[in-house]
Amino acid sequence: MPHTADKRILSEIRSLLWLSDLEPLNSKSVLSAWLEAVRREAPACVRLLEIRLGRLDTGFADRAVAGTPIPLLRGGDPGTAVRAMADALETDCPRVRTGPDSTPFHDRQGR
Structure with missing residues (x-):
């Protein structure tokens, strides 16, 4: 079972991908969405x-x-x-x- 923070990050990724500019989902856009979600959840001492x-x-x-x-x-x-x-x-x-x-x-x- 995913950790609660992992669930929030997955939820952020889904919403970011859904709200993207309808560009084809390639590895760069998926990684970018993942980084954006982690950036929102990361502690202040972590910079991505x-x-x-x-x-x-x-x-x-x-x-x-x-x-x-x-x-x-x-x-x-x-x-x-x-x-x-x-x-x-x-x-x-x-x-x-x-x-x-x-x-x-x-x-x-x-x-």
Whole structure:
């Protein structure tokens, strides 16, 4: 039998998914709903951060195991992404996303 807090979290997830923008339920939207429900139930000393970053330019794509690496679009700067995550934790922003130019930004709205 689920614990009472677990029941409340499951109820929050169901209501968040029901009230979503009728987007297809994929793993990202389900995880986002779960994080939002846990965020509402978590004690004040616990902070949850949802991070959805695009491709980062780590140099890994330049080091093919065999043959020539395929050309990829330039990714975002990993240092900038880490700073955005640290800033989000410091300012209590629940989400970090990347824009079309791979620049991370804080998303307080959640959509």
